[in-house]
Amino acid sequence: MTEFILVPGTFTGAHVWEELTACLASSGAGVHTAALTGLGGSRGAATDDVDLETHIEDVLTLIDSVSAEVGRDQEIVLVGHDYGVHPVLGAADRRAERIGRIVCLDTGPGQDGVPALAAVADPSAREKVVERAGAEGADQVLAAPARDEWQHWGSIAGIPEASLDRLTALASPQPLRTLLQPLRLTGEVASVPVTGVLCNGNGSSIEMVQRRVDLGDPVFLALADPQVSFFELPTGHWPMLSLPAELAEVLLRAAAGEGHRLVPPGSAEQPAHLRPFLLDVPELPHERTGNVDLYLPEAEGPRPAVVFVHGGPVPAGVRPTPRDWPALKGYARYAAAEGAVGVTLDHRLHDMADYPRAAADVAAAVELVRADPRVDPDRIALWFLSGGGLLAADWLREPPAWLCCLAASYPALVPVPGWGPVDSRFRPVDAVAGAGALPVVITRVGRESPELAATVEEFLVASEKCGANVEVVDVPNGRHAFETLDPTEESREAVHHAMRSVLGHVSA
Incomplete structure (x- = not known):
């Protein structure tokens, strides 16, 4: 039995995983959702000193708790959505021997020394963070999006209207330090297999990533490693809300080591x-x-x-x-x-x-x-x-x-x-x-x-x-x-x- 730890992204908490959790549990998997400090359903002000390191510690605590509950030899799959991949990587770097796989859910793998803000695609969303930090300091929070603002943080394609209403109602302000503090990795996480789940509706695809590998883009070359696999879903940035059953199937297959492998440069197949x-x-x-x-x-x-x-x-x-x-x-x-x-x-x-x-x-x-x-x-x-x-x-x-x-x-x-x-x-x-x-x-x-x-x-x-x-x-x-x-x-x-x-x- 695989134990999944699900780590939510920007402005969100465990509530985004409810349908997915039910789907995974029905298959016999163990499912645990991370509660990140300062997030999780309240629109009240977040703790001033919450940063990325705080959330890494939250995930580490959950990893240790799950290991104590099911045994240190039980495989743990860490799933990070959006911003959540950064605390996932930071925690896996310190518990690499306990992690069977990392799943990057519609987000790229973070890099040592790079803050989560660099992964935010929409320039207006990035500017809001920078302007807020510059005007009032990094110890402030970024207000949660209004219902019509979520698209600045990722495509909302496929999300049912009721789910979008609930996403908005339960969203929390995001502590700025979580987006601005650089991720620090020792390199231990490199030994952990990785699966990327790409959401076509949010502008990513396996074909697109393969083209970047073919061109020799140094940022993408590491993704052609045999330890890295990929899946695609025909939906927007929140597949746990738009396609929970399909996402559950993909996660189970990822845990089993399945997925598409990219063709590395220099292979027999011409780009x-x-x-x-x-x-x-x-x-x-x-x-x-x-x-x-x-x-x-x-x-x-x-x-x-x-x-x-x-x-x-x-x-x-x-x-x-x-x-x-x-x-x-x-x-x-x-x-x-x-x-x-x-x-x-x-x-x-x-x-x-x-x-x-x-x-x-x-x-x-x-x-x-x-x-x-x-x-x-x-x-x-x-x-x-x-x-x-x-x-x-x-x-x-x-x-x-x-x-x-x-x-x-x-x-x-x-x-x-x-x-x-x-x-x-x-x-x-x-x-x-x-x-x-x-x-x-x-x-x-x-x-x-x-x-x-x-x-x-x-x-x-x-x-x-x-x-x-x-x-x-x-x-x-x-x-x-x-x-x-x-x-x-x-x-x-x-x-x-x-x-x-x-x-x-x-x-x-």
Whole structure:
């Protein structure tokens, strides 16, 4: 029999676990919920000196109590939701020999020296903490969210109305020190197996994590360890309220050592971004200037240009850089073979906070291209891919006269919950109201992750309301990055269709 210790997240207490506890107990598991000092159902002021260390001690006390009750050899699985993973990790670091597994419930594994605040994705929520601490000191508390404010702390998708009412009614103020005190680890916790339960509705997926591993992101590389497994749930940030039975099944499977393992870099399987482009395109010459490559057509005279903007974030040290990835090169060569100048570039979107810097890189690259005498400066198209889709906002909001078309393939068109802080400027769903008659070509894949698919649908609804000129090219069986993952006739025709549309607009 497995003994589960459930540790709640920000503003919450044992009450969030009630349905899950019943589901786990019915399977024969032992279930214990941690009561964190200063939290747990009262809206009264929390104790002034409560910090992360206080909550680590709370979890340690519970671990020792459970061990004394069931025996020190009984496996304990620690489950931390949201902020709760930080006291879980701190306690497991000091009782590693008693912990069979750690489950990070829709939250990343904390790191030594990093406070819990760093894991809060919504920038407005982070700012509230910093402003409150700066104005009145870290010994204060952060007020619990009102009913319409929970989305700032994670997606509320799937939570029944009655459960959201109860979550709000029983929420407690969060002591600021718990979010601001750095987590301190000795390294002992590294020996404990870990399972991540990712909630798609909150912007995370196994596929997304695998892509970060493939790119060599040092923060994610450790997640490809055989001791780390993953599950997904199709819901928001509070699965214990939205899918308690399904979450119970996942936790039982995690305790049994099941789950998806990531493929480490250097394995036999080639990463998706380095697989061949799905079309045979000619090896036309290209020129490199700084961070920009121009693929030149054989046609004479100033030619229209299509600028391809890669997605991200992409870690700074990735080699080859995006402009040398097969898909980007394939698109640029295809455009050049059809008589346009194909352009690729590397921009500095290395982190979610880098969108302004990446936008400046794209703007500079466009000006460099327009200044080239082989390019017709009044016939330019911009084509954004994946997470680069958010960069389209600037061009949609106030399209310059020379921009003849804007395209986007499997894009993010709204910042996804859980991605981290993104400047509010980068919301194509809002910017499209200024697009006017600018032709927009969206390539939509049918097997997209739910969190990204939702941003495309939101954009299309906004486009229809404002009368924007949007064409959708569908790839029903295509996945994100289908140009290298799904080399089917359906995929090839979609690429042909999108390219014909874009070139038709810049050549008109």
